[in-house]
Amino acid sequence: MLYAFLCYNDxxxxxxxxxxxxxxxxxxxxxxxxxxVAKRKFGPAVRLMPTTAATTLRKDSDxxxxxxxxxxxxxxxxxxxxxxxxxxxxxxxxxxRDLAKANPGGAYEIRPLRLFLPGVLPT
Amino acid sequence: MSDLAWIEAAITAARPQxxxxxxxxxxxLDIAEEAFQDACLRALRAWPRNGPPRDPAAWLILVGRxxxxxxxxxxxxxxxxxxEEAISDLGDVEAPLAERLDGAHYRDDVxxxxxxxxxxxxxxxxxxxxxxxxxxxxxxxxxxxxxxVGESAMEQRITRAKARIAxxxxxxEAPGAVERAQRLGVVADMIYLxxxxxxxxxxxxxxxxxxxxxxxIRLARLLLRLFPAESEIMGLLALMLIQHARAGARVDxxxxxxxxxxxxxxxxxxxxxxxxxALLDKAMRHRRRGPHQVRAAIAALHARAAxxxxxxxxxxxxxxxxxxxxxxxxxxxxxxxxxxxxxxxxAAALAMIEPLAPRLGGYFHFFGVRGALLMQLGRASEAxxxxxxxxxxxxxxxxxxxxxxxxxxLAREAQPPSAVR
Numbered sequence: 001m002l003y004a005f006l007c008y009n010d011x012x013x014x015x016x017x018x019x020x021x022x023x024x025x026x027x028x029x030x031x032x033x034x035x036x037v038a039k040r041k042f043g044p045a046v047r048l049m050p051t052t053a054a055t056t057l058r059k060d061s062d063x064x065x066x067x068x069x070x071x072x073x074x075x076x077x078x079x080x081x082x083x084x085x086x087x088x089x090x091x092x093x094x095x096x097r098d099l100a101k102a103n104p105g106g107a108y109e110i111r112p113l114r115l116f117l118p119g120v121l122p123t
Numbered sequence: 124m125s126d127l128a129w130i131e132a133a134i135t136a137a138r139p140q141x142x143x144x145x146x147x148x149x150x151x152l153d154i155a156e157e158a159f160q161d162a163c164l165r166a167l168r169a170w171p172r173n174g175p176p177r178d179p180a181a182w183l184i185l186v187g188r189x190x191x192x193x194x195x196x197x198x199x200x201x202x203x204x205x206x207e208e209a210i211s212d213l214g215d216v217e218a219p220l221a222e223r224l225d226g227a228h229y230r231d232d233v234x235x236x237x238x239x240x241x242x243x244x245x246x247x248x249x250x251x252x253x254x255x256x257x258x259x260x261x262x263x264x265x266x267x268x269x270x271x272v273g274e275s276a277m278e279q280r281i282t283r284a285k286a287r288i289a290x291x292x293x294x295x296e297a298p299g300a301v302e303r304a305q306r307l308g309v310v311a312d313m314i315y316l317x318x319x320x321x322x323x324x325x326x327x328x329x330x331x332x333x334x335x336x337x338x339x340i341r342l343a344r345l346l347l348r349l350f351p352a353e354s355e356i357m358g359l360l361a362l363m364l365i366q367h368a369r370a371g372a373r374v375d376x377x378x379x380x381x382x383x384x385x386x387x388x389x390x391x392x393x394x395x396x397x398x399x400x401a402l403l404d405k406a407m408r409h410r411r412r413g414p415h416q417v418r419a420a421i422a423a424l425h426a427r428a429a430x431x432x433x434x435x436x437x438x439x440x441x442x443x444x445x446x447x448x449x450x451x452x453x454x455x456x457x458x459x460x461x462x463x464x465x466x467x468x469x470a471a472a473l474a475m476i477e478p479l480a481p482r483l484g485g486y487f488h489f490f491g492v493r494g495a496l497l498m499q500l501g502r503a504s505e506a507x508x509x510x511x512x513x514x515x516x517x518x519x520x521x522x523x524x525x526x527x528x529x530x531x532x533l534a535r536e537a538q539p540p541s542a543v544r
Binding site for chain 2: 010012013014015016017021049050051052053055066067068069075104105
């Protein structure tokens with residue numbers, strides 16, 4: 001089953017990492033990614049710009065309202081996501097634990113996919 | 124990442140909000156700083172043991188508040204408060220509690236903390252030093268290195284600046300809309316000063332001063348999160364990101380300045396430029412033009428040009444014209460002249476900057492630009508005089524070396540071919 005891993009963390013903390021700290025975290029994550037690639041389980045993955053770059057279109061009225069900033073003001077922010085193929089929740093939690101070791105702080109929300117369109121964009 | 128590195132990152136990130144809340148609570152910068160310091164020490168003990176709290180800022184505010192009260196009570200020889208274990212064991216209870224304490228205030232807390240550093244009687248350098256010390260939590264030694272002064276001199280400077288603001292009226296009531304907008308403007312300008320202090324330090328790209336650019340970017344990000352619809356803060360952050368993206372390309376291996384048109388554009392940080400362009404895009408939507416946005420738009424035109432010859436100089440000239448109207452200054456006119464030289468040639472640009480001479484008589488870049496224009500016009504001896512003056516006014520060794528390269532070229536060209544052996 002395909003699972004989305006929504007990555008939440010305190011962006012103030014993440015964006016105060018030095019380049020070296022950032023590189024170290026990314027290198028640690030890459031090892032986990034490569035393991036999943038080898039098992040042909042690794043789907044699209046993105047890292048988002050900070051929430052300050054976000055714009056929100058509220059569509060609950062006839063003329064949608066455009067607002068600056070992210071949809072939800074949260075203590076921890078959505079900073080990226082993965083799509084990973086896992087047998088079951090147990091395996092998904094195992095993957096999340098591996099990712100967490102490389103990238104502590106915050107949380108992964110693990111949510112099964114209902115529909116997956118791989119899209120046409122080149123990497 | 125190790126426990127300690129994670130805790131340090133969390134404390135650094137939480138500092139403005141936590142210290143800002145403690146300042147509002149104690150209405151005294153020294154007590155607030157001491158309380159925060161104490162909370163950090165307790166965090167270093169408690170977090171590795173109990174795991175990180177859900178909301179580090181809330182934890183630090185609560186523990187700091189109790190520590191500060193404890194401190195003032197101890198002074199009055201009254202009862203002590205329970206130790207921090209009692210607080211940290213509250214777990215999830217801490218977050219809503221702190222939120223009730225601070226949720227409505229924290230935007231203004233952070234703004235106030237920045238604003239007290241911007242006291243109008245303090246010279247710019249002291250405002251910067253104070254902001255770095257108080258808001259960013261940089262050590263005195265690190266700030267001293269950034270300003271190229273001794274540690275004790277910097278310590279003194281900060282102490283004096285703090286004494287100055289301690290006497291000033293700190294506005295603790297929540298500001299009205301106009302007042303808040305004014306504070307934001309003042310604070311944004313101060314953040315840009317911090318950035319420029321680091322940016323002008325071409326001598327040590329990876330050193331102490333360069334880190335000021337990172338701090339300024341962090342502060343602007345923080346402000347924009349608190350005030351997400353402020354187009355000038357978007358512009359400021361965009362400007363700094365796009366300029367900082369070029370940091371690695373601005374200086375060569377020998378520490379020499381590399382001009383924009385000679386930089387290796389493939390080494391520009393595309394992630395930062397991408398974020399800067401996205402922010403500028405957002406800012407423009409508000410149709411409220413401001414100087415930071417215009418500066419960002421100029422930086423963006425450079426960033427968008429794949430090669431120097433692709434640069435949209437006519438548009439850059441127009442934007443400098445807009446900046447002149449928003450913030451008239453001879454330095455902006457000098458910058459517009461550089462664009463004019465590209466669009467209409469060096470003679471037109473030279474005619475534009477001649478009237479600036481009385482006001483920019485002590486400005487390195489004025490003579491650098493003037494010399495370059497004269498050189499292009501083939502007026503070698505006048506160019507040499509301008510470059511000599513520029514060297515005398517250079518702020519850094521790299522600036523002087525850069526001008527000397529022009530002089531060497533003039534000397535080579537002045538020599539008749541037969542004299543070259």
